[in-house]
Amino acid sequence: MSDYEVVIGLEVHAQLLTRSKMFCGCPADYLDAEPNANTCPVCLGLPGVLPTINEQAIDFTVRTALALQCDIPGFTKFDRKNYFYPDLPKGYQISQYDLPLSVNGHLEFPVNGESVRCGVTRVHLEEDTGTMHHAGDVLQSATSSLVDLNRCGVPLMEIVGEPDLRTPEAAREYLVRLRQILTYIGVNDGNLEQGSFRCDANISLRPRGDTELGVKVEVKNMNSFRAVQRALESEIERQTAVLEAGGTLVQETRGWVEAHGRTISQRSKEQAHDYRYFPEPDLPPLRLDSAFVERVRATLPELPEARAARFQSQYGLTAYDAAVLTDTRESADTYEALVTAGVPAKLAANWQSGDVAALANEHRLPLPQSGLGIAGLASLLRLVDGGAINGPTAKELLVELYVSGGDPEALVRERGLAQVSDASALTALVDAAIAANPAAAADFRAGKQQALGQLMRAVKDATGGKADMPLVNRLLRDRLSGQ
Amino acid sequence: MSSTASTITELAAALRNGSTTPRALLDETLAHLERTDKHLNAYLSVTRDLAFQQADAAAKLLADHPERASPLCGIPMALKDVLCVDGVETTAASRILKGFKPPYTGTAVQRLFDAGAVCVGKTNCDEFAMGSSTENSAFGSVGNPWDVGRVPGGSSGGSAATVAAGTVPYSLGSDTGGSIRQPAALTGIVGFKPTYGRVSRYGLIAFASSLDQIGPFTRSVEDCATVYAAIAGHDPRDSTCDPRAVDDPLSTLRRGVDGMRLGVPREYLGEGTEPGVRAAVEAALKVLEAQGATLHEVSLPSTDVALSVYYVIAPAECSSNLARYDGVRFGNRVERPSLTDMYQQTRDAGFGSEVKRRVMLGTYALSSGYYDAYYRQAQKVRTLVGQEFDTVFQEVDAIVSPTSPSVAFPMGSRSDPLSMYMCDVVTLPANLAGIPGMSVPCGFVDGLPVGLQVLAPRFADARVFQVAHAYEQATAWHLSQSPFATEAA
Numbered sequence: 001m002s003d004y005e006v007v008i009g010l011e012v013h014a015q016l017l018t019r020s021k022m023f024c025g026c027p028a029d030y031l032d033a034e035p036n037a038n039t040c041p042v043c044l045g046l047p048g049v050l051p052t053i054n055e056q057a058i059d060f061t062v063r064t065a066l067a068l069q070c071d072i073p074g075f076t077k078f079d080r081k082n083y084f085y086p087d088l089p090k091g092y093q094i095s096q097y098d099l100p101l102s103v104n105g106h107l108e109f110p111v112n113g114e115s116v117r118c119g120v121t122r123v124h125l126e127e128d129t130g131t132m133h134h135a136g137d138v139l140q141s142a143t144s145s146l147v148d149l150n151r152c153g154v155p156l157m158e159i160v161g162e163p164d165l166r167t168p169e170a171a172r173e174y175l176v177r178l179r180q181i182l183t184y185i186g187v188n189d190g191n192l193e194q195g196s197f198r199c200d201a202n203i204s205l206r207p208r209g210d211t212e213l214g215v216k217v218e219v220k221n222m223n224s225f226r227a228v229q230r231a232l233e234s235e236i237e238r239q240t241a242v243l244e245a246g247g248t249l250v251q252e253t254r255g256w257v258e259a260h261g262r263t264i265s266q267r268s269k270e271q272a273h274d275y276r277y278f279p280e281p282d283l284p285p286l287r288l289d290s291a292f293v294e295r296v297r298a299t300l301p302e303l304p305e306a307r308a309a310r311f312q313s314q315y316g317l318t319a320y321d322a323a324v325l326t327d328t329r330e331s332a333d334t335y336e337a338l339v340t341a342g343v344p345a346k347l348a349a350n351w352q353s354g355d356v357a358a359l360a361n362e363h364r365l366p367l368p369q370s371g372l373g374i375a376g377l378a379s380l381l382r383l384v385d386g387g388a389i390n391g392p393t394a395k396e397l398l399v400e401l402y403v404s405g406g407d408p409e410a411l412v413r414e415r416g417l418a419q420v421s422d423a424s425a426l427t428a429l430v431d432a433a434i435a436a437n438p439a440a441a442a443d444f445r446a447g448k449q450q451a452l453g454q455l456m457r458a459v460k461d462a463t464g465g466k467a468d469m470p471l472v473n474r475l476l477r478d479r480l481s482g483q
Numbered sequence: 484m485s486s487t488a489s490t491i492t493e494l495a496a497a498l499r500n501g502s503t504t505p506r507a508l509l510d511e512t513l514a515h516l517e518r519t520d521k522h523l524n525a526y527l528s529v530t531r532d533l534a535f536q537q538a539d540a541a542a543k544l545l546a547d548h549p550e551r552a553s554p555l556c557g558i559p560m561a562l563k564d565v566l567c568v569d570g571v572e573t574t575a576a577s578r579i580l581k582g583f584k585p586p587y588t589g590t591a592v593q594r595l596f597d598a599g600a601v602c603v604g605k606t607n608c609d610e611f612a613m614g615s616s617t618e619n620s621a622f623g624s625v626g627n628p629w630d631v632g633r634v635p636g637g638s639s640g641g642s643a644a645t646v647a648a649g650t651v652p653y654s655l656g657s658d659t660g661g662s663i664r665q666p667a668a669l670t671g672i673v674g675f676k677p678t679y680g681r682v683s684r685y686g687l688i689a690f691a692s693s694l695d696q697i698g699p700f701t702r703s704v705e706d707c708a709t710v711y712a713a714i715a716g717h718d719p720r721d722s723t724c725d726p727r728a729v730d731d732p733l734s735t736l737r738r739g740v741d742g743m744r745l746g747v748p749r750e751y752l753g754e755g756t757e758p759g760v761r762a763a764v765e766a767a768l769k770v771l772e773a774q775g776a777t778l779h780e781v782s783l784p785s786t787d788v789a790l791s792v793y794y795v796i797a798p799a800e801c802s803s804n805l806a807r808y809d810g811v812r813f814g815n816r817v818e819r820p821s822l823t824d825m826y827q828q829t830r831d832a833g834f835g836s837e838v839k840r841r842v843m844l845g846t847y848a849l850s851s852g853y854y855d856a857y858y859r860q861a862q863k864v865r866t867l868v869g870q871e872f873d874t875v876f877q878e879v880d881a882i883v884s885p886t887s888p889s890v891a892f893p894m895g896s897r898s899d900p901l902s903m904y905m906c907d908v909v910t911l912p913a914n915l916a917g918i919p920g921m922s923v924p925c926g927f928v929d930g931l932p933v934g935l936q937v938l939a940p941r942f943a944d945a946r947v948f949q950v951a952h953a954y955e956q957a958t959a960w961h962l963s964q965s966p967f968a969t970e971a972a
Contacts, residue, residue: 041587044812045807045812046585046586046587046813047567047573047575047580047585047688047689047808047813048565048566048573048589048685048686048687048688049686050684050685050721051722052719052720052721053722080803082849084809084826086811086822089807089812090806090807091805091806091807091809092806147811147812274850274851276802276803276846276849276850276851277849278799278800278803278854278858281691281723282689282692282722282723283723284722284723
């Protein structure tokens, strides 16, 4: 079997979280509206209307470009991409052709412990199309088709990646990292399923060592990270088989069919559109001066990679903890709010990525929006840190207060939940426990470590669960070793 | 006071001294329209209800707050059928848009409505403003009020004809390559194409977006300034509309041309110019000279290629602008089981031959492999055309020339598209350069009007009015009335 090198380049379309559409004042939120409710003469493409540029969309795209280390050429223009389809009411999409908003960026990320760098050719701005609902599988065979233009004109950013990726896994990681950055900087909600973050992949194979690229296949219709990885794996298998059998590949567009786990041909090179791009005469070119670019740069938050590095150095966290906590901007912000509120760094990290994460997941309710809130959790964890309550008590309170909320300190006072950490009082209870459980004591003395559990439970029960358990552990060991 | 063949200035005064009312003006206008339009076919629709409603509102404003009423308040007018009016059928003289009622009103039109204008109807034109004779309308040709067997020019032929017929004192048209100035010349009235970006295009059904501009037809230069002042100025709905303040053309109207340097491009009086037109324009130049202007022969060497450039750029933009007429959402649809057949047959049945010709020309010019040779090359020459004007305007304050190489020609006499395209040879360079231009009456050849074109640098629109007004006031051509206008109301 020959050895082939896989070459993958990804194109991502990401909707921008602007309030209004790209070229008119209609709300950009198309999911919750009645079909065709969020439309106006402009996005309906009625005769005589003209587009006007949404400045927020320019801002967001520049923000993205800066986060991806792109150059902002300062002179950019919009172009028309002409083709007929019922979801495109003007018969052309306003996009950018030869002078995009930004060029020449890159993204670096680890794959299996190795750093991968993928170039970003360009980030440009365009408008989304409407959506169609066919009475049938596809438009061609449908008995009727309904057009909903709510999505039509929603600002859409296209992020074109260089063919620098060599494995489906790296492709997946690129997308994960890109999505993380877009959501971090607040320009996109990263929803693959609903299509606010969409990916097309270009993939070709070439004999290892060759410098020329092989025949390129574009794969579409992948609506999860897993689908991207699987589609690419399936394409590699298919293309390898064709080449192994001495066949030749054709340049084409293929669609991923999730149910069958394979791609099917959609369009050959000969059927490709001639989009007849030309400069959009309704929109004058844009000049983005350096002052504007710097103003946008100033609004960029600390990006996940930098933040994780800082979490390690500033808070002494492990690389793993830092990565988990900085996974989303909200999570990282929550963590820093806890630390600022006086919770020790390591304690905050353990609780946030452990019990709190589990509860947030269970209730589908992130901490900042929960009844307890960041302030409530900080107050609870300060009680733990100061030794006022023990871990198990804190966990019980966390579960109780997470949704409903409440003041942990007041509850501890009211219910007398304060931790028993008086060594002399505990010593008496330890002695009583040993006396009441002679078999366990004997087992421990004989080297059976697990026997200690029974004795610890006895002391814990005797304090109504309020004992300082690390102290109990120490006292038991001292006593049983005969000191 | 009769509304027929009066100017805005006269009617505004009559409305204020009580000798007429908006309702009376409207009644007379509609009566005149009804009597004349069976001969002219200048109107595609008459907006009687809207007109009465607007006339009553105007009457109320004139009675309650005369000091707030614009000079246009209560005065009837007409709109080329490429201008969208909320709820009023707007067809662009195309079968594909028959029955289309826009749910909105365009900016320039809204500004006139806000000023109290009374819209009596939508005027006939070449389909999607493509043509120079109004013979490309899907709804019949328009007669020239000076000779109904001849064309009124185009594409805004209906808007020109109704003013020349004396039905309304003003109308709006659109000018992409001469579509206001040329019909104004051929019907003996004033027509103005503003600087590109002075009047919002929002609500103008696009033919070629980088060339289209809305402008007025009137019976006097002063009226033209009044209408232009009402429609010009920044509009946030049109990004190509310039935000700078508009110079008031009325305040400089009467300054004359004494000491002004006027350029006469030798290329604009070339072989194709009819001798009678040449004689009328040369006489007009002498009049301007007598007013104190100095004449200077100038050269615009790219004039001969400007026509070719125009017929690449305008069709390219039109091929894209007209893609939305696909039968899916509005206008006419030819029902067919397959989407592609529906698209093809809707467009085949909906568009006339000139529109199809330009869509095909433009599609070809933008196609992969031909773009560099046609569209890109045309854009480069377009830049050159603009630079030549810049150079000339460093030497002269304005340019004067014939508006059209010929007077109104008989209907059906120019069946060859190329000979029709030649009509615009001296008007379309101004569209390529984005500069303002006006046609003002300057004589007759065998009873048919001749127009003098005045061009000025971009944003020097007020200077165009100043030159044209000086000429108009020194002559009596603008007082000549077509047979339709002299008919008693």
